[in-house]
Amino acid sequence: MKNLIIGDGAMGTELRRRGVKVPSHVESIWSALALKEAASTVEEIHIDYIKAGSDYITTNNYAVTRPILSRVNLDNELESLTIKSIEIAKSALSKTHSKKIKILGSLPPLETSYRADLILEEEEMNKQYSEIASILKDKVDIIICETMASALEAKCALRAALNTNMPVWVSWTLHGNQMNTLPSGETVNDAFAELTGLEPEAYLVNCCAANLVTPSLKVLNELTDIRLGAYANAENVQIESTSTQSKLAEEKHWESATEIDEKIYLKETSKWIKEGASIVGGCCRTRPSYIKELSENLKN
Numbered sequence: 001m002k003n004l005i006i007g008d009g010a011m012g013t014e015l016r017r018r019g020v021k022v023p024s025h026v027e028s029i030w031s032a033l034a035l036k037e038a039a040s041t042v043e044e045i046h047i048d049y050i051k052a053g054s055d056y057i058t059t060n061n062y063a064v065t066r067p068i069l070s071r072v073n074l075d076n077e078l079e080s081l082t083i084k085s086i087e088i089a090k091s092a093l094s095k096t097h098s099k100k101i102k103i104l105g106s107l108p109p110l111e112t113s114y115r116a117d118l119i120l121e122e123e124e125m126n127k128q129y130s131e132i133a134s135i136l137k138d139k140v141d142i143i144i145c146e147t148m149a150s151a152l153e154a155k156c157a158l159r160a161a162l163n164t165n166m167p168v169w170v171s172w173t174l175h176g177n178q179m180n181t182l183p184s185g186e187t188v189n190d191a192f193a194e195l196t197g198l199e200p201e202a203y204l205v206n207c208c209a210a211n212l213v214t215p216s217l218k219v220l221n222e223l224t225d226i227r228l229g230a231y232a233n234a235e236n237v238q239i240e241s242t243s244t245q246s247k248l249a250e251e252k253h254w255e256s257a258t259e260i261d262e263k264i265y266l267k268e269t270s271k272w273i274k275e276g277a278s279i280v281g282g283c284c285r286t287r288p289s290y291i292k293e294l295s296e297n298l299k300n
Helices: 012-017 030-037 039-052 066-072 075-095 122-136 151-162 188-194 210-223 249-256 262-274 288-298
Strands: 056-058 102-107 142-148 168-172 202-209 227-233 277-282
Touching: 012 030, 012 039, 030 039, 030 066, 030 075, 039 056, 039 075, 039 288, 056 075, 066 075, 066 122, 075 102, 075 122, 102 122, 102 151, 122 151, 142 151, 142 202, 151 168, 151 188, 168 227, 188 210, 202 210, 210 227, 210 262, 227 262, 262 277, 262 288, 277 288
Parallel strands: 056 102, 102 142, 142 168, 168 202, 202 227, 227 277
Antiparallel strands: none
């Protein structure tokens, strides 16, 4: 049994909960705006996750990509905003005297999350992911390719991250309420196979309903001995057994999503661990209280 690693939780939805302006993730630079307007709150959230028991915190650069920043003509600030997100995370560690806490740097979707139909051409993804990875190189402890909506998107991000010669994790998101299916319509098995020859230190599933995670971890556990993990949203959904691609992943999620509290989230997380997960945390709408519940009940 690998030692259990407890991650942090949501940043964007937690910023909004604390009164920070976080516009639509489809039309704006959303959470990246907080780096310019509410850096102190970003730092406070990092600190609260550390105090809750997180073994790592993730830099708030999820929305810091050229396509997203170009929505408001800020793509020339890609490097400065990415570095600022790292500096804020390091300041949080310093203020909590946390020498063992790791910092994860994000390689996120370059365009709108969950939209496999909006991914860039492969050559352009290689270029843009390499640019972000080079900024993160040696400034964070681990690079995480997260919320990957298609096999190709994950492949491009992972390849760029591995070229830094740093520890790398890769994480896929799922299609709303469908088992083992990415927003692209590809299965988790397909996505895993696409990464042949590109080996990260961990495979994860994230930014989906909590009860959608377990079936995918079961699949991954049969495919690899490498560390597995998950960090989900604070909802469960009614899982559909048949695949229908007529609606977007986010729409499918909200059709049957039910909010879950810290106790229920813990129960779902315990199922992940039984399927081999040794990295667990939270994504959208989870809070420091969710991470505290995991830390107090799962550690040791």
